[in-house]
Amino acid sequence: MLNEVVKGKTSEELLSDLEEFLPGGIVYRSTQDRSVRTIFSHGKGSRLWDVDGNEYIDYILGSAPMILGHAHPEVTKALHDRVDNGTQFMQPTDIMLKHAKKVVGAIEGAEKIKYTGTGSEAVFIALRLARGYTGKSKILKFEGAFHGTCDYVSFSTIPSLNLDFPNPEPDTQGIPKGVQDSVLIAPYNDPVYAEKIIRENKDDLAAVLLCPQTLHIPAEQGFIDTVRKVTKENGVLFILDEVVTGFRVAWGGAQSHYGVKPDLTILGKALGGGIGIGCLVGPNEIMQYLDPAKKSTGEYVQGSGTFTGNPLATTAGLAALNVLEQPGTYEKLYKMADRLSDNLQKICESLEVPAVILKQGPTVDLKFSDTPIKDYRSSLNKDNELHDNMAVELMKRGVFSHGTSFYISTVHTKEEIDETSNIFEQSLRKIRGLI
Numbered sequence: 001m002l003n004e005v006v007k008g009k010t011s012e013e014l015l016s017d018l019e020e021f022l023p024g025g026i027v028y029r030s031t032q033d034r035s036v037r038t039i040f041s042h043g044k045g046s047r048l049w050d051v052d053g054n055e056y057i058d059y060i061l062g063s064a065p066m067i068l069g070h071a072h073p074e075v076t077k078a079l080h081d082r083v084d085n086g087t088q089f090m091q092p093t094d095i096m097l098k099h100a101k102k103v104v105g106a107i108e109g110a111e112k113i114k115y116t117g118t119g120s121e122a123v124f125i126a127l128r129l130a131r132g133y134t135g136k137s138k139i140l141k142f143e144g145a146f147h148g149t150c151d152y153v154s155f156s157t158i159p160s161l162n163l164d165f166p167n168p169e170p171d172t173q174g175i176p177k178g179v180q181d182s183v184l185i186a187p188y189n190d191p192v193y194a195e196k197i198i199r200e201n202k203d204d205l206a207a208v209l210l211c212p213q214t215l216h217i218p219a220e221q222g223f224i225d226t227v228r229k230v231t232k233e234n235g236v237l238f239i240l241d242e243v244v245t246g247f248r249v250a251w252g253g254a255q256s257h258y259g260v261k262p263d264l265t266i267l268g269k270a271l272g273g274g275i276g277i278g279c280l281v282g283p284n285e286i287m288q289y290l291d292p293a294k295k296s297t298g299e300y301v302q303g304s305g306t307f308t309g310n311p312l313a314t315t316a317g318l319a320a321l322n323v324l325e326q327p328g329t330y331e332k333l334y335k336m337a338d339r340l341s342d343n344l345q346k347i348c349e350s351l352e353v354p355a356v357i358l359k360q361g362p363t364v365d366l367k368f369s370d371t372p373i374k375d376y377r378s379s380l381n382k383d384n385e386l387h388d389n390m391a392v393e394l395m396k397r398g399v400f401s402h403g404t405s406f407y408i409s410t411v412h413t414k415e416e417i418d419e420t421s422n423i424f425e426q427s428l429r430k431i432r433g434l435i
């Protein structure tokens with residue numbers, strides 16, 4: 001059993017200093033209850049430690065990239081060797097080639113790869129590529145889907161206005177009206193509406209952008225198949241955002257699980273072994289637009305960046321992919337996720353707390369809801385207060401998670417899963433006044 005976390009003077013002082021220098025004192029887009037916010041000092045395997053000496057089981061995994069856990073020995077060794085030999089050339093390297101072969105080989109139908117520095121940048125370039133390739137300007141995304149920070153996708157991620165579809169609600173100030181006019185929004189997991197809106201807008205629509213695990217809700221097979229079929233029939237590109245699901249749901253990404261072949265795939269997170277990276281992959285036919293030799297042909301799309309495919313990220317990424325590729329990796333990840341979700345389900349049933357568990361691959365997300373969740377609007381019917389209280393109680397007991405949402409790594413053991421389940425039960429009992 002982990003010790004109860006005691007927040008000390010050091011993290012408090014550092015938090016106050018950070019608040020002076022960083023907007024809100026944080027780096028992420030959501031806030032966390034101030035009483036449990038802390039400053040981490042280091043991580044190893046499935047654990048993190050903060051500057052006050054508290055230990056946590058980590059289920060955030062650096063917002064998902066650390067699928068092998070922290071400081072994995074293979075990745076760390078490769079990085080040490082790399083650091084001694086230069087980290088940035090803005091030129092192709094032998095290690096980039098090895099990494100590229102591995103990534104392109106994993107994604108069916110992919111022939112070329114375009115590296116970027118982050119997932120957001122890859123989304124931005126994929127959308128520009130779709131416009132350049134099709135000669136059309138609009139994109140369709142789904143309500144509730146987060147695809148990073150680029151303007152074109154910063155709509156209807158957490159909308160509050162319940163606008164009629166396909167009207168987009170900006171997530172933030174600062175987005176030009178012209179961008180808003182080029183974005184359409186559809187409800188997730190609704191094949192009928194998706195088909196209708198794609199057909200109606202086919203003359204202007206460059207691409208449909210879909211994350212197959214939007215809000216951690218797995219895309220329904222019929223929905224994803226419909227999007228694939230109707231985009232193809234109407235000359236619209238189907239872009240699958242596998243930034244979270246790539247190399248996580250399966251070696252070949254969520255698309256191998258669904259048996260669906262998008263026109264372009266966006267990857268990030270697990271791809272870089274913990275160093276910032278992103279990429280898009282696709283067939284020559286489309287990807288050749290990114291070739292600078294085509295500049296004067298009217299078929300060129302610019303997508304360069306200083307740190308794209310840099311030696312550090314591709315070295316860490318290659319080492320991580322070599323480990324992930326070992327037989328049995330995904331079976332173990334799935335087994336741990338099943339164990340956690342079964343445990344949590346039983347605890348909620350025994351305490352008569354309504355819960356819906358969303359699970360796809362090694363991602364487990366428990367919502368305190370008594371109705372099914374299939375899209376953004378149905379996901380709103382949940383007990384947010386209980387969720388927020390659980391986030392605090394779990395953290396106090398040494399479980400670092402996004403509330404009741406958990407990313408499982410290859411190094412989480414069944415003992416840790418059971419320990420986490422016990423902590424979950426104690427936290428829930430405490431909130432319910434049962435202990």
Ligand SMILES: Cc1ncc(COP(=O)(O)O)c(C=O)c1O
Nearest residue numbers: 118119120146147148211243268
């Ligand atoms: C589905 C999805 N796409 C794109 C992104 C953006 O990636 P990055 O944070 O590397 O820019 C994220 C980030 O969380 C994501 O979850």
